[in-house]
Amino acid sequence: MPVRVILRGKITEVESNLTLEQTLQKMGLCIENYLALRDGVLMEKEELQHDGDEIKLVAVISGGAPTGDCQGAA
Numbered sequence: 001m002p003v004r005v006i007l008r009g010k011i012t013e014v015e016s017n018l019t020l021e022q023t024l025q026k027m028g029l030c031i032e033n034y035l036a037l038r039d040g041v042l043m044e045k046e047e048l049q050h051d052g053d054e055i056k057l058v059a060v061i062s063g064g065a066p067t068g069d070c071q072g073a074a
Contacts, residue, residue, distance in 0.1 A: 021045040
């Protein structure tokens with residue numbers, strides 16, 4: 001069963017057994033720009049995601065900083 005990642009109302013299914021940071025990288029998102037909640041609890045970037053998890057991403061708002069994609073990411 002995949003992991004469901006919710007961002008701005010859009011659901012993306014990703015593979016399990018990846019860290020939160022790996023998942024966001026695969027989605028083309030910068031970990032520093034989002035808070036991740038699993039069952040209402042804040043996740044750390046090193047935490048593994050498990051089958052059936054539902055993770056809600058909340059964009060961090062800061063003045064003048066780009067949001068969404070990482071700049072200079074490989």
